[in-house]
Amino acid sequence: MKYRSQKVAYWFFALSMLLLSLQLVYGFIMGFAHMGYDGLHSVVAFNTARAVHTNLLVVWLLSGFMGAAYYIIPEEAENELASVKLAYAQLISLAVVGVIAIVGYHFNYWEGRKFLEIPRPLDYLVVVNVLTFLGIILVTLFKGKKRTTTALVLTMGLVFAALLYLPGMIWFDNQAIDSFFRWWVVHLWVEGVWELIMGGILSFLLIKITGVDREVIEKWLYVIVGLTFISGILGTGHHYYYIGVGKIWIIVGGIFSALEPLAFLGMALFAIAMYRKGEKKHPNKIALSWTLGTAIVSFVGAGLLGLAHTIPQVNMYTHGTLVTAMHGHLAFWGAYAMIVLAIISYAMPNLTGRKLYDTTTGLYAFWLSNIGMLGMTVAFGVAGVAQVYLERKVGLEFGDVQKEIQVHFLILVSCATMFTTGICMYIYEFVKHGRPSDEALVTQ
Amino acid sequence: MLSKSQAKTFFLGGTIVTFAVFLALSWTSLSNEVPKRTHEENLTPQVVRGKQIWEANNCMGCHTIMGEGAYYAPELTKVYERRGEGYIKAALMSKTPWSPRGRKMVAYGFSEQQANDVVAFLKWIGETDLNGFPPKPDLKK
Known part of the structure; x- marks a missing residue:
């Protein structure tokens, strides 16, 4: 690392690792419940497990993005972070809000709106937290020596993500309008501004790992985030097909959703092309695997599987079934989980000075988690298609269909075990790096 | 270039x-x-109370409504038409977990008034025009 204050990033990454491991526990609870083993029902009912599983995902990804920003911005702006103390305070408040929310979910304290379950009073704390974070980043950036495109795109993504949280905090009596604005948060996050964050981090990693000229990489970064917004903003329409807000969205959503894979294809081709073009071969093979991996898996999970599910004629049948879970798992894994794991893999040796660049454990972690997640996606897909056919075409009762497809959850849980093994190995490597140290400072 | x-x-x-x-x-x-x-003229205070109960208990954490939610329990958009008021109220007011086909629902043990509110909400949802969702099972004999 080049700046002492970058060390803050380590603690955000550590929080991410902790929350990720908890997320997996709740995933297993749901997997077993789907197989018929719901022994924990009275303690952790399915709706609790579900809210905890998805919210932990969001919080560990956000913590990862924040850590990434605290690592990247000083280096890009050539300036120490504006306030390290505030950054630590922000980390602690993030952890506290997360813990209160998750404990609350076990005691029926929530706001039952998918992905936005955090109760209203805690929402205000989230706002304060995010404003503090943005304040630190923006002051650092504007007091810095340089304002690079990579830093600007990353910051723009973070600012818009904060703004878009607000429509989700308004109460609407009408369920259709409620749902309409809920997607302003959820969709415009994951298929809009989060992709700016992802693009910013990816561009930083490619500049560092491949050694290709910054101007070339940043030019293509603009093209890709441009494609993302052009397709993604009107692509929100695919959530509006069947929720009572009009027919126009079937046309608009259908067309622009079909364009959404282009942005991800662009990202994949871009990463591979830069890797091949690059003359510098950075020794951190593990970070390279995650960086190329995120570009490719996000194209398959978010791009292709998303397309398969958002064609209106298909979505009429697959909307609200396990097919959504199939797409959701590979999309979040490929686009967001893997980019966070990529930046952590890149940053850790630089923060701690221990150069675990090419270890067997690190590579196994990459392959086991990826193959495990692909297996889970296939299991969800098979279960989902069977569900769609039996329930929506043949007209069997929901409960009878669920019994028919239980067996696929055995495969799902087996693949999830493989995935979890991979994640455990990743966390083992994380711990083995040790703490960040001033001895790792590189003077130029 | x-x-x-x-x-x-x-x-x-x-x-x-x-x-x-x-x-x-x-x-x-x-x-x-x-x-x-959505027939906004039918959006009565009772329907709104039903929505509040729906959210306060995270019903979307297991069920879907308008196809949105979780996939552990049945789609409820047309449940009023499919099951009728009596059945829904029995499930909501049950003091032991409702489990018609083995899968358990949380035993909410709602009062008559609360159950009526949720029923009103589900009835209102069932009448919205969702562009043909949920689809009719066309292979059903």
């Missing part, structure tokens, strides 16, 4: 144009379509 400033214009221009179109379409939908399609 594309220059960096052209790429930047493409990004900013594309974003502004699509966002403007998105806002215009949103405005039209919310002001013209939603009131008609």
